[in-house]
Amino acid sequence: MGPRVVIAGISGATCSGKTTLAKHLARIIPSSILLFQDDFAPPAEQIPVDPEHGWQDWDDAKGAILWDKQRDTLRRIRETAKVPDEHFSHDAFNEQYLGPVPISEEVQQEWRNKFEELLERQEGDKPTIVIAEGFLMLVDPESVRQFDVRLFMREDYAVLKQRREDRHGYHTAVLADAEGSLWKDPPEYWDKCVWPAYLRAHAPLFVSRDVEHGAFDPHAIDGVELLEANELGMEAMVVRACEAIYEAVESGKGRERWAAP
Incomplete structure (x- = not known):
């Protein structure tokens, strides 16, 4: 019997605050491990080019993630309780796009x-x-089956668009440089690439395919706690996430309780 591992998958649109939430949880939960889905993106040289617009498409689910690598890493973490030695993260090179989003010291300490x-x-x-976070973290059934806790952060279109436009870019892997390169969105990239890809990837998970306002379809994905960012705020979402992870650890009930996928 291997080590006991509890994996919380956190997803949501780009700029919804999931990385901020994940980092708050990592500071609170002793000896926790952070896993960023962006680190499973292909090198820039391998990102598909959109035939209509001529730009690289970093957001379409088919080409945005090295799915076999992500699945293998989650499986190895489950088996060994540690990140593989060869895994490399670009997170340290990225700015905190939302800026500092503090929560009270009292909540953290509690x-x-x-x-x-x-x-x-x-x-x-x-x-x-x-704590595994990423904008496509809940769309791959094989990965989702590893998650004992499933969280999804939903934020309004206008808020997400403004945050994406305010940021200066993000670091991506390239074959020639371990530190990667900086990607900046071309004009109209949000409306013609990012947002459509987000809706397309997540529509099968929602009742009536309503990603913006609907509930998760339990026949497609079970056990997801939906966090409405515009209603809750960061501190309340941290508390909700802590409650869900705490319950999974305390009860000993994890991924086996979910009916789908």
Whole structure:
């Protein structure tokens, strides 16, 4: 029997705040592991070119992620409770696009204490908690089957567009340089590439394919906690995420309880 691992998958549109949420959780939960889906994007040289617009399409689910690499990494983390040695992250090169989004020290300390006490009560090896975030983290069934906790952050179109336009770009992998290169969106990229790809990838998961306003279809994906960012705010979402992860660890009930996928 291998180590006990609890994996929380966090998804949502680009610029919805999922990376900020994930980093808050990592600061709160002792010895947790952060996994960024952006680190499974292909090198820039391998990103498909949109035949109509002539730009590279970083957002279409088919070409945006090295799916076999992501699946293998999640499987190895499940088996070993650690990230493979060869895994490299570009996150350190990226700016925090939302800027500092603080939560109160009282909430941080309260949940840090709760997790410390919870982990101390666990018999045998303490479980390793993994926080995996990404804009396509819930669309691949094989990856989703690894998630004991499933969270999705939804934010309004206008807010997302403004945040995306305000950011200065993001670092991507290239074959010739381990540190990667900086990608900047071409004009109209949000409306003609990013947003349509987001809706297209997630429509099968929602009732009536309504990504913007609908509920998750439990026949397509079960157990997803929907976090409405425009209603909750970051601190409330941190609390909701902590509650979900805490419950999974305390109950010992994980991915096996979800009916789909």
